[in-house]
Amino acid sequence: DKLQDHIREIFAQLGIQTTNSSNFLERSHRVMKPEYVDQSKPRDVMICCSSYKLKEQVIKASRLTKLKDPHSDIRIFPDISYHTRIKRKSFANYTKILHQKNIRYVWRYPCKIIVS
Structure with a gap:
């Protein structure tokens, strides 16, 4: 296929x-x-x-x-589950700022951000 x-x-x-x-x-x-x-x-x-x-x-x-x-x-x-996606969307303002400042981060399950 x-x-x-x-x-x-x-x-x-x-x-x-x-x-x-x-x-x-x-x-x-x-x-x-x-x-x-x-x-x-x-x-x-x-x-x-x-x-x-x-x-x-x-x-x-x-x-x-x-x-x-x-x-x-x-x-x-x-x-990832629908509920986890919704919860992570609540962090959108923060992740946008991290992206703009080229700051790396990773998600940890279910809804934590680890900034490096």
Whole structure:
């Protein structure tokens, strides 16, 4: 399937080899867009890795590696619950200031910001 081939290419750019394994993903699919979102933009893709270890490798590698064309505009995020996303949005003013001042920070589950 084409989607799985694209995911395999992205993983390869991240330094994660999946060529020996045909079952590196449990599932992958494109996510439906809400009507208010610009329909001309590509849809998100949800993937479920075959193991927690692989998922953590992908997340870590995506933070350390800049993807090259044609995948350079792809961003990788862990899936978090609706309630956690809403709670994190309440920090938007703070994270905006951190971005503007180029101050690095990381999220800790469920809703803490660690500034470095």
